[in-house]
Amino acid sequence: MAADLTLSRHHRGGEVILAALIGVWLVAVSVWPLARLFMEALAPGKDGAPLGLMAEVLTARATGRAVWNTLAVSAGSVVISSVLGVLLALVTGLFALRGRVAMTFLILSPLLIPSQTMALAWIELIGPTSPILRPLGLAPPPGTTNPIYSGWGIALLLGIEHMPLVFVATRAALIALPGDLVEAAQVAGARRGRIVARILAPLVAPAALAGAVLAFAAAVGNFGVPALLGIPGRFPMLTTLIYQRLNGFGPSVAGQVAVLALILVLMAVAALVLRAVILRWLTVPLGRGAGLTPFDPGRARPVLEAGVWSLLAMIAVLPLLALLGTALSPALGVPLSADTVTLRNFADVLANSMVIRAFRNSLMLAFVAAGVCTVIALPFAFLKVQARMPAIRVLDWLVDAPWVVPGTVVALAMILAFLQPLPLVGSLYGTFWILLVAYLARFLPLVLRPVIAAAEAMEPALDEAARIAGAGSLRRVALIMAPMVLPAATAGAMLLVMTALNELTLSALLWSSGTETLGVMVFALQYEGNSAAAAAVSILSVALVLAIAVLLDRLARHLPPGALPWRS
Template identity: 30%
Template sequence: MKRRLAPILRSDTLLIGLAIAVVAYLTVIPLLMLLYGSFKNSPPGVAGAFTLANYANLLKGSEMVIAFKNSAIFSLGSSLVAFVGGVCLAWMTERSNMPLKKIVYAFVLVPLIVPGLLTTIGWIMLFSRRAGLLNIIATQYLGFERPIDIYNMVGMIWILGSDQIPLAFLLLTAAFRAMDPALEEAAIVAGTGIVRTTFQVTFRILLPAILAVWIISFVRAIENFEVPALIGIPAGILVFATEVYLATHKVPTDFGLASTFAVVYLAITAVGIFIYLKATAVSERFTTVTGKGYRPAAFDLGGWRYPLALLAVCFAFIAFILPLLSVIWSSFLPFYMAPSRQALASLTFDNYGRLFTLPLIHRAFWNSFILGVSSSTVVMVLTAFMAWIV
């Protein structure tokens, strides 16, 4: 009996079992409770009967169709913006001789340390109808008859898409660096141009990585809440995330409908993850066999070097830096104003002085610090251990 139990009681087996149990508790149990709540006719913690009424109410109403359509357009559009922006910036910084690469890198990395909520608020300030800097430029200098309105689907797609470009950029730069340039060099020697080589050779070799980046962007977009909440709800554009939020804030709260929306929401996300796993499972078919070390050569852009560098820097500044600067600028003003002499005269530190006099601000800072450190540590330990197991 002891011999039979010895393999089970080994320390490594116990650690693996404990890690699996913790991960299952943190992931599977909430999903099961969500599924269970969608079949109940009572709030959580209250005895209720099994019912299909939540699904019937969801399917017979128009909310499901509208939320699905808006979610699909929003996710596909923003993931496309993130994918195209990430591919272009990654190719220019990794596979071309474009100057000012370090500046582009620095600008792209900034959004990774800024919460998406602040970025969204920054875009709202920039496109304010009366005082927004970009709307002032558009109406007074670019000849626009009306201010640009971001409270629509296009605005939602742009804000989230631009915010996800840094993640796509980082993933694709790693793929560009790891790719063997032998086939590219052969295509150049055969007389193929840079553009044709990039589309017919480079992108085909990197197809698994490209699909993976696009699918990750799609899944992150369909899970996003900040942009649909701050832009979509005022504009009347509801997606699955905001439908779940609104269902839990009705009076009386409809937990069953919220759970049902969340189950459909989860199913769509699971399909995206399944497609991602299928796309990355065939990556070995795109491997270039080589027996020597290599370093990807940069394409010579010729006279286009500096125009493309200027374009990349300007785009990165507007997309990643300007919203953050807008939030910082407004923190020194009694109310938001576009940069001007009057605004410069109104700059003050009073907002920061009042901030530290708020009764709960110190507790909020401490709770945020503890939450950030503890959650990141637990996640890193669990993911590293599970990655070692797999």
């Protein structure tokens, strides 16, 4: 009995040490930077008045305009996201269509393609030199301003980019519905249209509404689309106002932009609180049973399939084809044909040392972040699921903070936290390391969530047997849990790599000479007017992400269910 008690205390001591190490790490890379940001925003004004800095920024005309534009554009984008997301979820979820995996992949592609690449693709698609619309006589007249450089253009692209959030929420609600509901309605003589309108649609409406609120939170914090469309169109939003202030005046205006960042946080948190309320009070518990069996569309199958493919071609395929056409054009404005197509733009960017360095930096940041996050996720999941430590519940909530708040806020928090020299290492500002710390803080949930889900599916007796046999915490993590959750950890790590490869929101504020990333390079090339080179770099980066996605898809049978969203 005494030996068992001593062994239990020994194991608990090891778990406490693990939890303490993870807690220190999270405080250093997540909690402290965000706390530093909030303290800066609440600083007194120049005259010493409490909250004077906040009052000064909030009463500025530029702030009011940026806040209004952010709210208006984000609300408009939610309408687009909701219509597209719900429509595609219902059609692909309720009807047995051919090629549903490919359809789902294209529907989710806006989550894989970075916002700056999507914005650049639509610029090339709709502009006067469009390689798609110009031969058809549908492009704007030469010399005119691209119509997408406007508030409605930003709303359109944000709506398309965040449509998958509504789609995933609605589709998940459909999958969770018991098939008995449909069978009972069919026995009662109800037709399909009535079943969908009177039974299924009301049941998935709360999930769709929650997805729409999440899309609003994402739109509020988006930087890539407002940067490429709003800055040239003189349409400021909060994220671009923060970028322009820091880019123009540097850390000296950190307090002012901290107030702007706090506004973004409040908007995002309000949206997430509303989402939680919707899910708690409007969702109807239905119990478990066999899932819905998709309807046989019968003669309507060709029409439905043609409609879905046409819509996906317009929002996902044509913009990328326009981007590819620009990359293959010898010069801006030259019509693309068999005689003019060239690979010179690709050769030029691959010979550019800055572009090569950007590829190297992005790959290094993405894979190092994926590796470190996996190392953190394994013991974290062990402590939460197997050890069931109460303190880990608090840490589990803190992990999501840098992912929930807008990326611009996280980048600014890193500047404020690591601008001043630290003991032994000095200042991280302007170095590769501040980018890595920001990536580690923001992208950890991408690996942690699937690892925790896989750990919860494990047989608890395995860990209990290892504990009774005298295995310590680290050995149980490495020898028992790690092999069991390895597929989920691999999928999460690869999703992190795909997300981080073309990241712009963090990098735009944290990069310096020598630490350029792919997202920064595309933005810089387009900003200086080199559209062909920007298109070439974008196509190469998208090809890299799609190659990783194809590799993951090939490994799908080895991954846990739900690891790949397009196969859910």
